[in-house]
Amino acid sequence: MTATDRLPVSGRHTTSGAQVRAREVSFSYADTPALRSAHLAVAPGESLALMGPSGSGKSTLLHCLAGILAPEAGEVWLGDVRVDELSERHRSRLRLERMGVVFQHGDLVPELTLAENVALPAQLLGRRSAARTGAMEMLAALGVDAVAHRRAGEVSGGQAQRAAVARALAHRPDVVLADEPTGSLDTANGDAVMQALTAQVAELGSVLIVVTHDHRVASHLDRHVSMVDGRTTEGA
Numbered sequence: 077m078t079a080t081d082r083l084p085v086s087g088r089h090t091t092s093g094a095q096v097r098a099r100e101v102s103f104s105y106a107d108t109p110a111l112r113s114a115h116l117a118v119a120p121g122e123s124l125a126l127m128g129p130s131g132s133g134k135s136t137l138l139h140c141l142a143g144i145l146a147p148e149a150g151e152v153w154l155g156d157v158r159v160d161e162l163s164e165r166h167r168s169r170l171r172l173e174r175m176g177v178v179f180q181h182g183d184l185v186p187e188l189t190l191a192e193n194v195a196l197p198a199q200l201l202g203r204r205s206a207a208r209t210g211a212m213e214m215l216a217a218l219g220v221d222a223v224a225h226r227r228a229g230e231v232s233g234g235q236a237q238r239a240a241v242a243r244a245l246a247h248r249p250d251v252v253l254a255d256e257p258t259g260s261l262d263t264a265n266g267d268a269v270m271q272a273l274t275a276q277v278a279e280l281g282s283v284l285i286v287v288t289h290d291h292r293v294a295s296h297l298d299r300h301v302s303m304v305d306g307r308t309t310e311g312a
């Protein structure tokens with residue numbers, strides 16, 4: 077990494093946590109409004125369930141918080157960093173250093189093994205020796221260590237989903253954003269995923285936001301926010 081790649085906040089990888097905040101965030105896909113002044117604030121060590129019907133804007137809001145989408149209005153903050161004003165390259169770097177994201181439709185690299193996928197963020201951060209052991213420990217915590225050396229493209233959907241959760245946690249980020257992380261899992265494996273996610277929040281004081289339709293999943297989390305038509309409502 078060169079000096080110009082550095083974030084204003086680089087090197088300040090903390091485990092003390094930082095608040096995640098969306099203020100009046102709006103976003104449209106072409107002519108489709110997906111977020112209308114969405115609002116969210118999650119404190120370090122706090123976990124939140126983001127609920128609501130299909131199409132209500134949950135994934136879009138998560139992508140704005142992750143710095144993948146840039147909102148057309150409003151603000152996204154991670155601690156004292158204004159995420160939406162960073163360049164795309166700095167947002168990617170911030171995501172790598174401080175966030176773990178589980179995507180709704182999965183995004184493991186199919187040619188790599190599960191262990192290689194899970195080790196990737198820590199490796200990209202230059203923590204090579206820790207990456208391998210961390211990956212195996214996290215895969216074991218999620219009950220998929222037996223298939224750690226299979227390629228991601230050759231395991232079941234449920235195994236890939238658990239590996240995606242392991243990858244989001246293994247580099248111990250400040251913020252974990254998980255989009256329906258238990259969608260293809262049975263109850264026991266869904267509970268294992270929720271235990272792994274909430275254990276890390278408790279241990280590191282991270283922020284955890286989980287998109288889910290499932291009230292059993294939401295019951296693992298501190299607070300619930302509902303979305304309807306691109307708007308957030310507290311206390312659902």
Ligand SMILES: Nc1ncnc2c1ncn2[C@@H]1O[C@H](COP(=O)(O)OP(=O)(O)O)[C@@H](O)[C@H]1O
Nearest residue numbers: 105108109110129130131132133134135136137
């Ligand atoms: N890539 C896209 N292109 C166009 N419209 C999209 C795209 N992704 C989502 N949308 C639309 O934006 C709205 C919000 O979608 P989304 O954030 O995926 O909702 P949810 O995750 O709650 O199901 C929906 O109307 C959806 O159809």
Ligand SMILES: [Mg+2]
Nearest residue numbers: 134135136180
């Ligand atoms: Mg979605």
